[in-house]
Amino acid sequence: MTTPVSVQYDNFDPVWYLQTYADVRNAGLDPWDHYRRAGRAEGRQGGPVQALELDLMLWRGYHDTALPALHILFETGPAHERAVAGWVLARWYVEHEDLSAARAALEAFHASDEGARTVGHPGPYLLGVQLALALDDRDQAAQLLDRGFTRFGALPDFELAQIQYDRFLGLDDWELSSALARIYVPYGLVPLHLRDDVFGPRFDRLHADPGPWLNGPTKDLPLVSVIVPVFNAARNLPTALRGLQAQTWPNIEIIIVDDGSSDESLSVAEAAAEKDKRIRVIAHTVNQGAYPARNTGFAAARGDYITVHDADDWSHPEKIARQATALMNEPELKATVSHWVRASDDLAMTRWRMEEAWIYRNVSSLMIRAELRDILGYWDRVKVNADTEYYYRLTHSFGPKAIREVCPGVPLAFGRTDPGSLTMRSATHLRTQFKGLRRDYMEAAHYWHTQAREPSELYLPQNPEQRPFRVPEAIGLGDAEGPETDYDILRRSEYFDADWYRLSHKDVLLADICPVQHYLQGGAAENRDPGPRFSTGGYRRAQELPEEVNPLLHFETVGKQNGAAPLPAFDGVLSDTPAHVKRTLVFAHTSGKTLFGAERSLLGVVERMARRGHCPVVVLPTLRNPEYLKQLLTMTAAVEFVPQLWYHALRPAHEDTVQAIRDLIVKYGAKHIHVNTMVLNAPLFAARAEGVRTTVHVRELPDQDVALRRHLGASAGALRQHLVENADRFVATSPSVAQWLGCPDRTVIRPNSVDEDLFDLRYSPQTMLRVAMISSNIAKKGIADFLGVARRVESHGRPIRFLLIGPPSEDLHLMRPWPGNVDFRNYAATPAEAVAQADIVMSLSKFAESFGRTVMEAMAGGRPVVCYDRGAPPSLVESGRTGFVVPADDIEAAANAILALEASRNGLMRMSTAARAKARSLQEQAMQA
Structure with a gap:
């Protein structure tokens, strides 16, 4: 396979535009016209932003595919894709310490x-300032800082950026203090400054003049317990305690839990407790870990509200007050959190990967009502991420509105950056929240959460006899594991490939859903396949499993021991055909819940092969419609299952898939492979390896x-090159397709046959x-235009009914209310049942169809057709003789064609005869050898 040197991405996709913007879809507007006249000015995109989708893939382990695609976009994509690719690549280069490349990209x-x-959001501006300063370019930093202030205003993040710039210029601390103060004054918070009466790092000199304690007697205010876990933090602990002791909330206890420190941490803590009776010290004799230390403090806390403060952080004096006041004033709240920023000793703002800003939600600041200790229990006993798990345990139990973020966008705490912390170590680095230990842990935790029917089922004791769910060994603390769950069985299954599952099901990838959880909670019921080596629908059919049974779980717990096949085969009526009759492997690319063009076209191909004396073996990628399998078995030697990913120019065919197909070639002694679509490449590579000839049916x-x-x-040219280099011959469904292929010596034109x-x-x-x-009733099929035609005809007062024949869909629902002359007729099981309901059929697709199967079915049924002048349908419809071809996207012209047909009943009958004759001619061409 030759990888294309460049990929051209068009800027506008009418189908995506209709699917994305419901108001345009509902109004029945032409997508391109709307985008050109209003959409772009409103900031709407003309198509999905590929760079953002690739950004998601880049950090989730697909960098081998995503990175080359981003480079192509950056070099040759449209302006908006180049710009966004620059932002995405800049973050990637920063992570890999190539600052010059990062700046060039940004x-x-x-x-x-x-x-x-x-x-x-401000992220690209903040990162730009950071990179410019790191590369000693203060002019560029000043320019980006000014542009950021101009666009976003004096956000706290830009005041922090100003501090970075002032530090670079070597300005005095009093000037840095001015920027610090400006962060808080607009929000009615006590301003910060840097103390000038002490020496030491700037982080340790963060200070605010004491503000007034809240009005009212101290005894009437809820007690807030602040847990401070400490391990070898003697240098940083005094700064953390100064921040806590200066809190404006007067009713506070500070519980320091020393976790077996080997430095002077315990002495520092005890000295502080002697001077301040609000401080208590609890000492572990041996180091147990940050979360067991928190749990020790949690158990000892006497407060009405309980929170945590790390030993290397510093908090604004009103942090506790703001969070506690929200809980006090809003009884429905279960917890509050505040925001923070991470910084070095010298107040260099840091974030391992720039997102929207430097300032973001501080999950560790979670302040909960003490009664939650009795409902949800303690932090999980692991090395990392247990605070995040507790946060989501709480939101799962009580809903996201149970937690309030106070002063969002304002840093009520500064977290000291420590390159040696677990957060920054490679095995537990924050990047593993996307792929790795942290991600694995949180996915297991989320599954545990979803199994609970009520909050009490998520109660976690301080020292449980066994873990509530299994975690990666590297972040566990040696606690006994609980019983294996369905989730655990699938995670360890050699037949579940999480990376493959995401690539195969793009909705899972873009929603960033846990593949195992998705498969358990709905994917298996939809007969989605978990990897290239197991067919969910095929196994379900072979084992006669009801819908509620998960096929892969059944295989792992029952089927494997009984010798069941993960990729079952079904014998067809031709299975006893003598061995000398050659077998042809026919590869399908889809098998939907309902039979539409792709499935019906394959049935036609296989039927013709069988009629000519061949012995086809059909290979399905999945099975979602048992009736489809039943029909195939009446005309084949066998039906096999090989789940497949579609071809992608920057991704090699999956090795397991290629090997499975090679095994089928050997099994059936196949000498020829027919691939019923251009979107599969694994069959071509398997055939090449086995010396078997190939035909691609380009649709x-x-x-x-x-x-x-x-x-x-890939571009159209690159796709053509791929086909020409890897297939031996082609079947084109229309002259338009044959012309695009451009190799007439290897191509025959065969229209799709119809019933x-x-x-x-x-x-x-x-x-x-x-x-x-007659369609799948999705936006790309032009249903908005069809409704628009109905409205125009209705305005003329003509007695014409418009029928939507096809399954219910979200797009149809969003387009309500429909005109009064429109009826929904639902899905018809056969083309004849659908066509019989109509006198005229319309084809108004918003994309270029390569053939137009519904058009030919309508013509075979003697129905005149009105179609857009787009793609192949105009080559089937002879305008004025078998129907009308009207300008693409011209709803008025389409309506006028319907009115003209209604006015000439004799003309209708003539067109019916001509349409049927044209369809018969096409059918004969389709049936040729």
């Missing part, structure tokens, strides 16, 4: 307004299908004409 973002249209028009090109990661019973349908137009759209 300069592309700031070179125009295109990036700001898409990335509407797509890449040069007119921006969504397909984007999905396959013969369509030709026997009676055509007798009713007094009230019935105009139908």
Whole structure:
């Protein structure tokens, strides 16, 4: 396979635009016209921002694919993609300590307004200032700082950026203090400054003049317990305690838990307790870990509200008061959190990966009502992330509104950056929240949460006899593990491939859902496959499992021991065909819940093969419709299952898939492979390895299908090159497809065949004409335009009914209310049942169809067709003879065509005869050898 040197991404995708913007879809507007006239000015995107999707993939282990694609976008993509790719690449380069490359990438973002249209937060400006200063370019830093202030105003983050700039210039501390003060004054908070009466790092000189304690008697205020776990923090603990002792909330106890420190931490803590009776010290004789230390303090806490403060942090004097006051005033709240910023000793603002800002939610600041200790219990006994787990344990139990973020965007704490902390160590680095230990831990925790029917089921004792869920050994503390759950069984299964699952199911990838949890909670019920080596639907059918049984769990716990096949095969009626009759492997690329064009086209291909004396073996990627399998078995030697990822120009075919196909070639002695689509590449590579000839049935028009090109990661030219180099011959569904392929010596044109019973349908137009759209009822099929035609015809007062024949869909629901002359007729099991309901059929797709199967089915049934002049359908419809071809996206012209047909009943009958004759000619061409 040749990897393309460049990929062209178009800027506008009408199908995506309709799917994304419900108001445009509901109003029945032309997507391109809306985008050109209003959408772009409103900041709407003309298509999905590939750079942002690739950003998500980049940090989740798919950098081998995402990074080259980002570079292509950065070099050759449209302006907005280049800009956003610059932002994405800059963060990646910073992580890999290539600051010069990071700055060069980010300069592309700031070179125009295109990036700001898409990335509407301060992150790129803050990162730009940071990079410019790191590379000694104060002019660029000043420029970006000014642009950030101009666009976003005096946000606290930009005041922090000002501090970075002032530090670079070597300004005095009093000037830095001015910027610190400006952060808090607009929010009515006590301003900060740097003390000038003591020596030491700037972090340790953060200070605020004491503010007034809250009005009212101290005894009437709830007691707040602050747990301070300490391990070898003698240098930093005094600063943390100074911040806590200066809190404006007067009713406070500070519980220092020394976790077996080997330095002077315990002595520092005890000395502080002697001077301040609000401080208590508890000492562990041996080091147990940060969260066991928290739990010790949790058990000892006497407060009405309980929170935690790390020994190397410093808090604004009103932090406790702001969080406690919210709890006191809002009884429905269970907890509060505040925001913070991480900084070095010298107040260099840091964040391991720049997001929207330096300031963000501080999960460790969680302040809870003490009664939650009796409901949810203690922190999990692990080395990292237990504070995040507790946060989500709480929100799962009581809902996200149970926690209030106080003073969002304002740093009520400064966290000291320590390169040697668990947060920054490679095995437990924060990057592993995307892929690695932290991610694995949180996914297991979330599954535990979802199994609870009430909060008490998530209660975790201080020292449980066994863990509530299994965690990676590297972050556990040696506690006994609990019984293995369904989640654990699937995670360890060699047949569950989480990376493959995400790539195969893009909705899971983009929603950043745990693959195992998704499969357990719905994916298996939808017959989604967990990896390249197990067919959920095929196994379910082979074992006759009901919908509520999870096939892979059944296989791991029952089927494997009984010798069941993870990729089952089903014998068809031709299974006893003599061995000398050659077997042809036919590869399908989809198998949906309902039978639409792709499935019906495959049935036609296989039927023709069987009729000519061949012995087809169909290979399905999945099974979601048992009726489809049943029909295939009536015309094949066998049906096999091999789950497959679609081709992507920057991703090699999966090795397991290629090997499985090679095994099938050997099993059946196949000498020929027929791939019923251009979107699969593993069959081509397997055939090449086994010396087997290949035919690709090309049913797509890449040069007119921006969504397909984007999905396959290549330009139309690169896709053509891939096909020409890797397939031996082609079947094109239309002259348009053949022209795109451009190799007539290796290509035959074969229209899709249709069911013969369509030709026997009676055509007798009713007094009230019935105009139908027969489709999957999704936006890309042009249902908004169809409704627009109905509205225009309704305005003329003509007695015409418009029928939507197809399954219910979200797009249809969002387009309500429909015109009064529209009826929903639901999905029809066969084309004949669908076509029989119509007198006229419309084809108004918003993309270029490579053939137009519904158009030919309608014509075979003697129904005149009105279609857009887009893609292959105009080559089927002879305008004025078998129907009308109208300008693409011209709803008025389409409505006028319907009105003209309604006005000429004799013309309808003539068109019916001509349409059926044209369809018969196409059918004969389709059935040729």
